[in-house]
Amino acid sequence: MQPDKKLFTFEETKQKLVNYCVYQDRCHAEVEQKMREFVLIPEAKEEILLYLMKENYLNEERFTRSYIRGKFYIKSWGKTKIKMHLKQKGINDRLISTCFDEIDEEDYQKTLHRIYDNYSSKLSGLQNYQKKSKTIKYLLSRGFEYESILQIIEN
Template sequence: MQPDKKLFTFEEIKQKLVNYCVYQDRCHYEVEQKMREFVLIPEAKEEILLYLMEENYLNEERFTRSYIRGKFYIKSWGKTKIKMNLKQKSITEKLISTCFDEIDENDYLKIINKLYENYDSKLKGLNNYQRKSKNIKYLLSRGFEYESILRIIEN
């Protein structure tokens, strides 16, 4: 047995995972990662996952929607970066696409514009080409699409 694994009863582990899911929306991937901290047989893992889903502690769509809202409205991430991070959490492409309606298109353009203006105001002593290039690189790194960036820069 590995010494770094904690020993708890099945019910204690189940309660810990319920608390883990209640604290913040989680996806299956995160819960499975958390389960690795405990000594569990595969049947027990399946039973806990099934329980969490039946009791609606674990809901992939709810997680995806809140993740998209949070990363966009709080962290100002673009759709590309959000999608990439959700894929790392094993969320399906189809679910990601359906949940992107959480982001209002006008808000999306406003955020790009705000980030553009903030970053552009910090750039001093550059010619127009260098300025535009740096702005595009910055906004791409924030996860925004090239077409959306160009729409803002051209206006």
């Protein structure tokens, strides 16, 4: 047995995981990762997961929607970056696609435009093509689509 794992009763473990899910929306992968901290038999893990889902503490769609809103409206990430991070968390493509309606298309364009203006205004002393390529690279790293970036640059 590993010394860093804590020993709790089944009920204590269940309550700790409920608190973990209540504090912030979680996906299955995060909850399963958290469960590894506890010494549990597979049946107990399964029972706790079922309980969390049945009581709606663990809801993949709610997690996905809140993740998309947070990463876009707070961190100003583009759809590509958000989708990539959700896939790393084990969320399927269909759910990701249906939840992208959380981002208003007008807000998306405004945010892309704002980030473009802020970044390109900081670039001085460069040739036009250098400025354009650095800006495109930056916006791609923020997760915006190439086609959307080109539309902004051309206008």
